[in-house]
Amino acid sequence: TIQGPLYSFKCFCPPGYGNFPDCTPDPCQATSNTTDDGSNGKFYCVNGGVIGGTTGSCTCTSCDAGFEGPHCSGPYHAKNMTELF
Numbered sequence: 001t002i003q004g005p006l007y008s009f010k011c012f013c014p015p016g017y018g019n020f021p022d023c024t025p026d027p028c029q030a031t032s033n034t035t036d037d038g039s040n041g042k043f044y045c046v047n048g049g050v051i052g053g054t055t056g057s058c059t060c061t062s063c064d065a066g067f068e069g070p071h072c073s074g075p076y077h078a079k080n081m082t083e084l085f
Contacts, residue, residue, distance in 0.1 A: 016041030016055035025054035034073075047072040 013023035016039070028038060030045035037043070038058030045051045048064030049072030063072035 014040075025056060028053045028055065028058035030060070034071075044071045044073070 011020060013020050016026055017023040018026050026041045028041055028043045028051050030049065030051040031042045032044070032046055033042070034044050038053070038056060041055040041058075043051060043053075043058035043060060045058075045060035047067040048062070049060035049067075050062040052059040052061060060071050063069075063076075066076050068074055068076045
């Protein structure tokens, strides 16, 4: 909080950023909300996905068997028969 004789301001970083006044990106947090796109540090990542990255650059990797995609939400599609056995 910055205060003066006639004013008072509360300064903060936008959601997903910390370390005021630098406002550096925070580590991403996994959620089960399909609309979370990482812009505020919250990223849709399910089915055993491992969350990574920082606000604005989130990743979801290492999905459970049978799932793939940027959020580990889609079914895995075998590309050839050897992948099935």
